[in-house]
Amino acid sequence: MSNVVVCLFSASGYDRAAQGVAGAGRRLADSLGAKMHIVAIGPSNPDFNSQAAAVADSVIVADQAELSEYQPEICLEALKQLCRPLEPRAVILSNDTWSQELAPRLAHRLGGSAAGDCLDLTVVDGSIRIKRSVYGGKAVATIELKRSPAVAWVRSRAFDPAALAASTGEIKHASAEIKPDDRTRIVERKSETSGEARLEDAKLIISGGRGLGGPEPFKDLQEVAAMLGGQVGASRAACDSGWCPPSWQIGQTGKKVAPGLYLAVAIQGASQHIAGMSDSKVVAAVNIDPDAPIFKHCKFGIVEDYKKVIPLLKEKLAAMK
Amino acid sequence: MNIIVCLKQILDPEIPVRDFRVDSDKKEATRGSANMVTNIFCENALETALQLREKTGGKITALIFGSVESAEDSLRKALAMKADQAMMVINDGHPHPDPLAVAQVLAAAIRKTGEFDLVMVGRESGDWGVGQTGGLIAEELGIPCVSFVDQIESGADGLIVKRQTDTGWEKAGARLPLVVTVTNNEFNVPRIPKTRDIMMSSRQPITKLTLDEIGVNAGEVRAGGSYYQVVDLSIPVKDVNCEFVSGDTLDEKVGNLAKRIMDIAQAL
Numbered sequence A: 001m002s003n004v005v006v007c008l009f010s011a012s013g014y015d016r017a018a019q020g021v022a023g024a025g026r027r028l029a030d031s032l033g034a035k036m037h038i039v040a041i042g043p044s045n046p047d048f049n050s051q052a053a054a055v056a057d058s059v060i061v062a063d064q065a066e067l068s069e070y071q072p073e074i075c076l077e078a079l080k081q082l083c084r085p086l087e088p089r090a091v092i093l094s095n096d097t098w099s100q101e102l103a104p105r106l107a108h109r110l111g112g113s114a115a116g117d118c119l120d121l122t123v124v125d126g127s128i129r130i131k132r133s134v135y136g137g138k139a140v141a142t143i144e145l146k147r148s149p150a151v152a153w154v155r156s157r158a159f160d161p162a163a164l165a166a167s168t169g170e171i172k173h174a175s176a177e178i179k180p181d182d183r184t185r186i187v188e189r190k191s192e193t194s195g196e197a198r199l200e201d202a203k204l205i206i207s208g209g210r211g212l213g214g215p216e217p218f219k220d221l222q223e224v225a226a227m228l229g230g231q232v233g234a235s236r237a238a239c240d241s242g243w244c245p246p247s248w249q250i251g252q253t254g255k256k257v258a259p260g261l262y263l264a265v266a267i268q269g270a271s272q273h274i275a276g277m278s279d280s281k282v283v284a285a286v287n288i289d290p291d292a293p294i295f296k297h298c299k300f301g302i303v304e305d306y307k308k309v310i311p312l313l314k315e316k317l318a319a320m321k
Numbered sequence B: 001m002n003i004i005v006c007l008k009q010i011l012d013p014e015i016p017v018r019d020f021r022v023d024s025d026k027k028e029a030t031r032g033s034a035n036m037v038t039n040i041f042c043e044n045a046l047e048t049a050l051q052l053r054e055k056t057g058g059k060i061t062a063l064i065f066g067s068v069e070s071a072e073d074s075l076r077k078a079l080a081m082k083a084d085q086a087m088m089v090i091n092d093g094h095p096h097p098d099p100l101a102v103a104q105v106l107a108a109a110i111r112k113t114g115e116f117d118l119v120m121v122g123r124e125s126g127d128w129g130v131g132q133t134g135g136l137i138a139e140e141l142g143i144p145c146v147s148f149v150d151q152i153e154s155g156a157d158g159l160i161v162k163r164q165t166d167t168g169w170e171k172a173g174a175r176l177p178l179v180v181t182v183t184n185n186e187f188n189v190p191r192i193p194k195t196r197d198i199m200m201s202s203r204q205p206i207t208k209l210t211l212d213e214i215g216v217n218a219g220e221v222r223a224g225g226s227y228y229q230v231v232d233l234s235i236p237v238k239d240v241n242c243e244f245v246s247g248d249t250l251d252e253k254v255g256n257l258a259k260r261i262m263d264i265a266q267a268l
């Protein structure tokens, strides 16, 4: 029987992203007639292990001290050692920074081929195919991975979680043989989120673009978002201008979000921006230009100067509370 | 310090959606009247390299694997931005060889440059958005890699690289040699070359090498696709009709906007 391996970081918990990746792995394993194993690296997290065991045939826990925090070279070597004995047909990872950094290199070490930002995974005549958006969101490609294992990092929240108790997997502890490697060493970490929740999990997002003209209007957007229980995001142009941190960027090369409502303020709607928010349930926009491409994606919108709209909107929303 | 910056030339990613077409047989975008440009993240990488050189000194080599007809433009621009030298590996095969083939070509070319300390690539290309070349070059060269880097300083034992993460940033100490993939931030917006430097760049020599000259399996690279193969390329159709909020006055319009927003927010 062949194997599909899902690699997850226990530090993030069994969150929506992890559930999506596990769901993708479970369904791929089912269509290959394979077993699905979750390899969990990071600090000891018993909750994670038991939740993961409910969807996997086995959970391989690597919580040794060397892996308690993410270090690229060490985690890569560990994953290689943990995956290799399973001779996997496929290895599935999430689309967080760390997974994206490791996936192609892991494929190389396992003699496989990688593809990323997958929206769909299928098996055609025994070959694994992935679907991904290309040309800055203007086209969609289907790609066949020629080598085994197929290593794919997936747009985790685009995949449904696996049915719970689909399985009661065995929890095994494994340890990798890790030689010290200090060629690179992460020495400092900082978080700068725009609110309580992760942008990717936000139910409502208000995003600002270059048309805002500076950092101050972002404070207004944050106030409006707070009134609605939402978060603030941004276009690349706004991030590049230094008006907000890069971690707020939404798009092809930023966060992939899927809120119930996405309100784009002074954002043109370039395909690369749309690539990060097109899974939103409802899109709305404030833009001074009636021909702005963003309106092609909107359910509703207003053609006005944001400088007039936002203060009034704040007033109106406050009055409705 | 010897810095290699890998540049990829791509179809202008800023062309509007309405002008974008694909050739579903060739599984490529059709060029049309669009320009070929240097991938933006490669220019962010070059800008980061130029700023590093200002602090630490060193030599910057711009490296491209591309078509002999157009790739020179990207190298000339890099020279005009003040890269020290330029090198091209001529691609006379498939326009988009698979990522492993590209990485093998670039790794072989990097070895050919002689001593190298820092290899810089973009986080991903703006056409196929593969996002693998940096990591695969690191594996081919057997050296470490840090991805999504947006700032580099010299450190006690090599470099201090700052990189973006999902929630903020991380700083790593790194010894050389090293590969970094570079992403954009407010400090590495590519500089505009001076007219004088553009003129000078047109007279600078460019080293051109064939696949056979760098010692890779040229047949396999030309064919492309032993790593992966594109089996379909299409343009998704999506039609949404935007309803512009109505009202005789601005106040009324924004009132209606607020109502629609609140209705959705409360149902979430």
Ligand SMILES: Cc1cc2nc3c(=O)[nH]c(=O)nc-3n(C[C@H](O)[C@H](O)[C@H](O)COP(=O)(O)OP(=O)(O)OC[C@H]3O[C@@H](n4cnc5c(N)ncnc54)[C@H](O)[C@@H]3O)c2cc1C
Pocket: A136, A208, A209, A210, A211, A212, A234, A235, A236, A237, A238, A249, A250, A251, A252, A253, A254, A265, A266, A267, A268, A269, A270, A271, A272, A273, A276, A286, A287, A288, A289, A292, A304, A305, A306, A307, B013, B014, B040, B041, B125, B126, B127
């Ligand atoms: C490889 C690559 C990757 C990229 N990745 C991303 C990405 O991940 N995310 C991303 O966002 N972009 C990305 N981009 C950039 C993208 O192509 C656009 O350049 C960018 O999204 C434009 O940002 P913007 O809409 O804020 O700015 P602009 O294009 O400058 O648009 C500003 C908008 O504001 C409107 N406006 C101006 N003044 C006002 C006012 N007073 N009131 C109301 N409206 C006003 C204008 O009408 C205009 O529509 C990428 C590009 C490339 C090449």
Ligand SMILES: Nc1ncnc2c1ncn2[C@@H]1O[C@H](COP(=O)(O)O)[C@@H](O)[C@H]1O
Pocket: B005, B006, B007, B008, B009, B039, B041, B042, B063, B064, B065, B066, B099, B102, B106, B120, B121, B122, B123, B124, B125, B128, B129, B130, B131, B132, B133, B134
């Ligand atoms: N043909 C190429 N020539 C030079 N550099 C390349 C080439 N293809 C990819 N790269 C480098 O790899 C980065 C990431 O590309 P990709 O992995 O294709 O998304 C680019 O930004 C370039 O720095």
